[in-house]
Amino acid sequence: MRMLMVPTVFMCDIHLRLEYHDVIFLAKDLNKNDFNLDILLENRRVEPQNIKRRYDELVVELVNRNEDYSQYADELPAYTYGGGCGEVDKKSSLKRLMKCKRCRECMVEAMCKLSGF
Numbered sequence: 001m002r003m004l005m006v007p008t009v010f011m012c013d014i015h016l017r018l019e020y021h022d023v024i025f026l027a028k029d030l031n032k033n034d035f036n037l038d039i040l041l042e043n044r045r046v047e048p049q050n051i052k053r054r055y056d057e058l059v060v061e062l063v064n065r066n067e068d069y070s071q072y073a074d075e076l077p078a079y080t081y082g083g084g085c086g087e088v089d090k091k092s093s094l095k096r097l098m099k100c101k102r103c104r105e106c107m108v109e110a111m112c113k114l115s116g117f
């Protein structure tokens, strides 16, 4: 389970959907008594304080790319957690995504747009 927390325009459809599902699983797992959040926080893999904001960002990008995505978009489950803020290692997320050819293409497209090419 991992939140990537990088700009969604840098991500291919597959990685967008993977993070989308991970955010939902994280919200579900937070409701379990025996869920160990600390290890994920220590490894800088999640930001539980940003679940809702990130979920919304991912859904907006998915629907922007394909309106059909809105048909199977799950509702983010209600969740509670006992505090603890995380900070995802975003540089590590980018390095991970750079290994994906489709993500690299998305990053080039985003940077071209940003640069006015």
Ligand SMILES: [Zn+2]
Residues within 6 Å of the ligand: 011, 012, 013, 014, 015, 097, 100, 101, 102, 103
């Ligand atoms: Zn990718």
